Amino acid sequence: MVRWFKPVVLLFLVTPAVVAGMPEDIAQLRRPAADPAVNRAAWDRLVAAGPVALMPILRAWPADDPVAIHWLRTAFDRIAAQHSAQLPVDDLLTFVKDQKSPGQARRVALAALEQARPGTTAQLLANWLNDPEFGPDAVAERVAAAEAATDPQQSRDILRTAFAATTDPQLAFRIAQKLRAWDETLDPLRHLGIIRHWQVVGPFPVTLEEGLQQTFPPETKLDFASPYEGKNGPMKWKAVAVNPADGRLDLIPHGVNPDDGAVAFAAATVLLTHAKKAEVRASAVDNITLWVNGKKLVERASEYRSMYRPDRYRCPLELPAGPSTILVKLTKTRPEEVRGKPGAAPKWDFQIRLIDETGRGLTFDQPEMKK
Amino acid sequence: MRNVLLILLPWAIAADWPQWRGPNADGTTAETGFPTRWDGRQGTNIRWKVALPGAGNSSPVIRGDDVVVTASSGRDHAELHILCFDRRSGKQKWRTNLTATPADAPFSMFPPERGHAACTPVITQTAVYALFGTGDLACVDRDGQPIWFRSLTQDYGIIRNDYGIAASPIVVDDRVIVQIDHLEGSYLLAVEAATGKTLWKTARPEIFDNWATPVVADVAGQKQIISLGTKTIIGYDLATGKPRWRVEGLERLCSCTPIVHGPKLYAVSGPAGATLALDLAQQPTPKVLWQSKKNGPFIPSAIVVGDLYFMTDDQGTATCLALKSGQEVWRERLHNGRMRPSPVAADGLIYFTALDGTTTILRAAAEFEEVAKNPLGEDVAASPALAGGHLFLRGDKHLWCIGR
Numbered sequence: 001m002v003r004w005f006k007p008v009v010l011l012f013l014v015t016p017a018v019v020a021g022m023p024e025d026i027a028q029l030r031r032p033a034a035d036p037a038v039n040r041a042a043w044d045r046l047v048a049a050g051p052v053a054l055m056p057i058l059r060a061w062p063a064d065d066p067v068a069i070h071w072l073r074t075a076f077d078r079i080a081a082q083h084s085a086q087l088p089v090d091d092l093l094t095f096v097k098d099q100k101s102p103g104q105a106r107r108v109a110l111a112a113l114e115q116a117r118p119g120t121t122a123q124l125l126a127n128w129l130n131d132p133e134f135g136p137d138a139v140a141e142r143v144a145a146a147e148a149a150t151d152p153q154q155s156r157d158i159l160r161t162a163f164a165a166t167t168d169p170q171l172a173f174r175i176a177q178k179l180r181a182w183d184e185t186l187d188p189l190r191h192l193g194i195i196r197h198w199q200v201v202g203p204f205p206v207t208l209e210e211g212l213q214q215t216f217p218p219e220t221k222l223d224f225a226s227p228y229e230g231k232n233g234p235m236k237w238k239a240v241a242v243n244p245a246d247g248r249l250d251l252i253p254h255g256v257n258p259d260d261g262a263v264a265f266a267a268a269t270v271l272l273t274h275a276k277k278a279e280v281r282a283s284a285v286d287n288i289t290l291w292v293n294g295k296k297l298v299e300r301a302s303e304y305r306s307m308y309r310p311d312r313y314r315c316p317l318e319l320p321a322g323p324s325t326i327l328v329k330l331t332k333t334r335p336e337e338v339r340g341k342p343g344a345a346p347k348w349d350f351q352i353r354l355i356d357e358t359g360r361g362l363t364f365d366q367p368e369m370k371k
Numbered sequence: 372m373r374n375v376l377l378i379l380l381p382w383a384i385a386a387d388w389p390q391w392r393g394p395n396a397d398g399t400t401a402e403t404g405f406p407t408r409w410d411g412r413q414g415t416n417i418r419w420k421v422a423l424p425g426a427g428n429s430s431p432v433i434r435g436d437d438v439v440v441t442a443s444s445g446r447d448h449a450e451l452h453i454l455c456f457d458r459r460s461g462k463q464k465w466r467t468n469l470t471a472t473p474a475d476a477p478f479s480m481f482p483p484e485r486g487h488a489a490c491t492p493v494i495t496q497t498a499v500y501a502l503f504g505t506g507d508l509a510c511v512d513r514d515g516q517p518i519w520f521r522s523l524t525q526d527y528g529i530i531r532n533d534y535g536i537a538a539s540p541i542v543v544d545d546r547v548i549v550q551i552d553h554l555e556g557s558y559l560l561a562v563e564a565a566t567g568k569t570l571w572k573t574a575r576p577e578i579f580d581n582w583a584t585p586v587v588a589d590v591a592g593q594k595q596i597i598s599l600g601t602k603t604i605i606g607y608d609l610a611t612g613k614p615r616w617r618v619e620g621l622e623r624l625c626s627c628t629p630i631v632h633g634p635k636l637y638a639v640s641g642p643a644g645a646t647l648a649l650d651l652a653q654q655p656t657p658k659v660l661w662q663s664k665k666n667g668p669f670i671p672s673a674i675v676v677g678d679l680y681f682m683t684d685d686q687g688t689a690t691c692l693a694l695k696s697g698q699e700v701w702r703e704r705l706h707n708g709r710m711r712p713s714p715v716a717a718d719g720l721i722y723f724t725a726l727d728g729t730t731t732i733l734r735a736a737a738e739f740e741e742v743a744k745n746p747l748g749e750d751v752a753a754s755p756a757l758a759g760g761h762l763f764l765r766g767d768k769h770l771w772c773i774g775r
Contacts, residue, residue, distance in 0.1 A: 035566070036518060036519035036520075036566055036567060037566075039517075039519075040516075040517060040518065065525070066471075066522035066525050067522050067525070069470050070469050070470070070517065070520040073470050074467060074468070074469070074516070077467070077468055078516070104449075104470045107445075107450075107470075111468075136446050137446055140446075300555075302554065302555075302579075304554060304579045304601075306531070306533055306554050309533065310476065311476070312475060312531070336623070
């Protein structure tokens with residue numbers, strides 16, 4: 001296409017009819033048709049409508065349809081790029097500051113604002129430590145600022161505020177470690193809602209396949225006084241705690257050796273003062289099944305190994321006031337043949353944490369456990 | 372009789388590098404006259420260098436005046452980017468941003484950061500096809516405007532691959548083929564290139580995390596998609612997606628793209644596996660012609676030039692095998708550093724790039740001969756592309772065009 005032709009086409013297309021049809025075009029992209037040509041036609045008209053379409057696009061942001069989001073977002077970006085001098089800056093700013101607006105849409109709007117008014121993001125992030133969408137970005141900025149600060153006291157102060165705001169486990173542990181250099185003892189486990197005290201038992205002397213297929217006594221009745229038959233004699237529940245450095249509980253240092261069987265259990269009790277809506281986040285090497293108050297919420301059961309990935313399994317739940325029982329079944333896959341250099345020492349670890357609706361660690365207590 | 376042919380994509384011409392592993396999907400180009408000396412630190416023989424807005428291991432693709440690459444950025448790498456640069460100047464021509472479908476956090480253990488942009492896009496005469504680790508599959512036109520979108524996560528469930536998916540999409544006969552190998556239900560998918568509509572989806576049971584890109588071969592008059600994964604090579608019918616044959620013998624993790632060379636297929640897997648040579652003409656199940664010693668790569672794909680097969684392991688030791696027999700011709704240390712990018716070849720030379728950005732150029736010959744060793748001054752995990760007399764490298768932070 002000849003270069004001068006595109007603006008001419010755009011001017012030609014920005015007609016009252018195009019603007020009047022904008023709501024229908026946005027609705028079309030909000031629920032994309034099976035025929036992408038229909039969506040593209042709506043997209044073209046919407047882009048031709050120009051800056052007047054920007055705020056309606058943001059306000060129509062779909063909650064959970066990634067394809068619809070792609071259509072609307074690309075239309076928004078295209079308009080913003082073509083009309084960078086005519087952006088509704090004040091409206092965008094109001095939208096971005098409204099924490100009730102969809103987070104993804106706020107992010108797209110902020111990117112456009114940053115193009116129009118460089119420095120906006122840094123300005124806003126300074127006050128967004130607890131923002132539901134941008135809080136983690138603000139924390140990351142603070143940590144970077146603390147690392148760059150030459151004044152140790154300033155660095156320490158920044159890190160303290162960053163720790164209080166962070167919802168990211170890796171960042172929380174990183175900040176806590178940095179502050180430890182000043183003898184500050186923070187508790188990332190409590191901050192992140194990590195369940196720290198557990199009773200563990202195992203391994204049950206079964207193969208991986210048997211472990212995946214069979215039901216074991218703790219799954220039907222949780223009795224911490226009950227011994228079970230292990231490869232080397234009776235096995236008893238024992239009280240253990242997670243590693244405070246990373247919030248993970250590795251069973252192997254506690255004598256639960258996968259060479260003696262493929263299945264182990266861990267159980268914990270949490271106490272809440274009030275009933276709460278929450279989310280449980282589970283991470284484990286290999287297989288994990290998770291029950292909360294007898295209800296199975298997570299199950300990964302495969303003969304194939306998998307790595308530990310933080311917060312990999314997520315499930316919403318409602319916890320009652322008083323005690324709740326968390327039961328974890330871990331099934332270990334076979335060790336991998338290692339060629340060449342020996343691999344890292346095997347781990348059989350997991351982490352469970354409870355968070356509230358804002359992503360912060362849930363506040364709960366755990367009863368004392370007998371060693 | 373040669374009843375198996377590599378499919379030469381009809382839209383690929385000599386001066387383009389339109390997809391992962393180039394115009395022939397094997398890392399080679401028929402073009403000649405590529406640079407052999409440069410120094411990125413000094414700016415020697417660097418035509419242009421542009422900063423990238425995000426991370427990724429995806430490699431650049433080139434067609435006509437366009438160089439396209441993908442990236443991801445931001446919190447959880449949830450900002451996805453398809454970027455197009457002018458081949459001559461490096462000036463950005465367009466950029467399409469997408470908001471990622473929520474996904475498993477990207478793998479972040481080993482630098483350089485890769486985010487969700489590990490799959491190399493495909494560029495055709497009319498469109499760019501890009502797949503991200505979040506399962507977002509996008510088709511945009513050559514101006515970056517949308518043609519269609521899919522969210523494979525929304526359609527088929529969350530993708531859980533411990534290192535993130537990296538198999539690149541391929542375009543064959545007006546369909547886009549996507550291989551999603553992961554821990555919770557691997558599949559091979561064919562969608563209509565024009566609309567994104569699913570044509571078939573074939574489950575890959577007992578196949579888990581893999582990263583090798585599938586290849587296409589014409590087997591006895593029928594096109595097959597050949598896919599590596601979890602100890603296995605499988606041939607699928609392109610028209611229907613039905614598995615036609617299966618050969619065991621690979622290692623557990625398949626990262627390396629196999630090579631279709633005449634009627635033969637060469638496949639290697641990791642960590643440190645053997646290369647298998649298959650005669651695809653032997654149907655219904657191809658015959659294993661030879662199997663090499665177990666000293667192959669984990670990540671970099673191998674390359675065939677003439678009657679020789681070249682590869683490096685991940686620690687920088689290169690091996691040359693006789694294509695006919697699998698016998699070792701030579702084995703030499705190339706570089707003291709890790710190798711991630713896959714080698715490319717042109718004009719009788721092979722370019723092996725290491726993770727630290729150093730490219731060692733070898734003569735593609737039965738005797739080991741190092742032609743040059745060129746530093747870049749930036750980590751490189753993506754593979755080079757050769758087009759129009761230039762070598763394109765995607766570094767950790769920049770896209771580079773090497774040559775005058």
